[in-house]
Amino acid sequence: MSPLLRIPSSSCQRTRWKNDGGWTTEIARSGGDDFRWRISIAEIESDGPFSSFPGVDRDLLLLDGNGIELDIDDAPPRRLVQRFERVHFAGEAKVDCRLVAGPTRDFNVMARRDAxxxxxxxxxxxxxxxxxxxxxxxxxxxxxxxxxxxxxxxxxxxxxxxxxxxxxxxxxxxxxxxxxxxxxxxxxxxxxxx
Incomplete structure (x- = not known):
C-alpha cells in the first residue's frame, strides 16, 4: 500500500457552525469522532467564542482576510493580521474571537495531546x-x-x-x-x- 494519499479539495465537506458564525471545511482526520488529529479550514464570519476541545492542542494560521483578535483565557489579546501568522493554544481554553475588518479564512490543526x-x-x-x-x-x-x-x-x-x-x-x-x-x-x- 502506498504511504501517499492525495486529498482533492472536491472531497472535503463544508458545514455551517451551530452558532451560525461561520463554516468549517474538514480536510482530513485520523480516527473517528475521537480523532487523533484533525485538519480543517474555518471561514469566520462574525465575532464569537470558539468551541471547546478538552485534551486537544490547537494551531490556527490566518490564510485570508484582514485578521482576527483572540482573547485566550486571561492572556493579553492576540492579534493575527498577516497571512500565515500562527497561534498555538489549548483546546480547553476559553477563546473569544473578534474580526478585525470582515470575514477571514483560517487553517486549523487539532492534535489530541495524549496521542x-x-x-x-x-x-x-x-x-x-x-x-x-x-x-x-x-x-x-x-x-x-x-x-x-x-x-x-x-x-x-x-x-x-x-x-x-x-x-x-x-x-x-x-x-x-x-x-x-x-x-x-x-x-x-x-x-x-x-
Whole structure:
C-alpha cells in the first residue's frame, strides 16, 4: 500500500457552525469522532467564542482576510493580521474571537495531546523540497496557492491549489520530493511519546 494519499479539495465537506458564525471545511482526520488529529479550514464570519476541545492542542494560521483578535483565557489579546501568522493554544481554553475588518479564512490543526503532537509550518515552494521519512511520523501537505508535484518511491502525484497530501511514514518509507511553485502549509505529526 502506498504511504501517499492525495486529498482533492472536491472531497472535503463544508458545514455551517451551530452558532451560525461561520463554516468549517474538514480536510482530513485520523480516527473517528475521537480523532487523533484533525485538519480543517474555518471561514469566520462574525465575532464569537470558539468551541471547546478538552485534551486537544490547537494551531490556527490566518490564510485570508484582514485578521482576527483572540482573547485566550486571561492572556493579553492576540492579534493575527498577516497571512500565515500562527497561534498555538489549548483546546480547553476559553477563546473569544473578534474580526478585525470582515470575514477571514483560517487553517486549523487539532492534535489530541495524549496521542500526537503537531509541528506546523507555512512556507513558499520554489524549486524542490525534500521530506525525509521518520518512523512514527505523518506529514500533511496543503497547497494553499500555486501547484506542486510529489514524488515518492513509486508514486507521482500532482497537487493543485486547495489539494492536500498525506504521507504516512509510521511504518517507514522513502523520501518525498515536492516540486512546484506556490505556498504550502505543512504539518508534521509525531507520537506524543517522542
Amino acid at each position: 500526537v503532537r503537531a509541528e506546523v509550518i507555512a512556507r513558499p515552494l520554489v524549486g524542490p523540497m525534500v521530506i525525509f521519512p521518520e518512523r512514527d511520523a505523518e506529514w500533511f501537505v496543503h497547497v494553499f496557492a500555486g501547484h506542486a508535484s510529489a514524488r515518492g518511491e513509486a508514486d507521482a502525484i500532482t497537487l493543485e491549489a486547495g489539494a492536500s497530501l498525506l504521507a504516512d511514514f509510521r511504518e517507514g518509507g522513502h523520501r518525498l520530493v515536492l516540486e512546484g511553485s506556490g505556498e504550502l502549509v505543512l504539518v508534521k505529526f509525531l507520537a506524543a511519546s517522542r
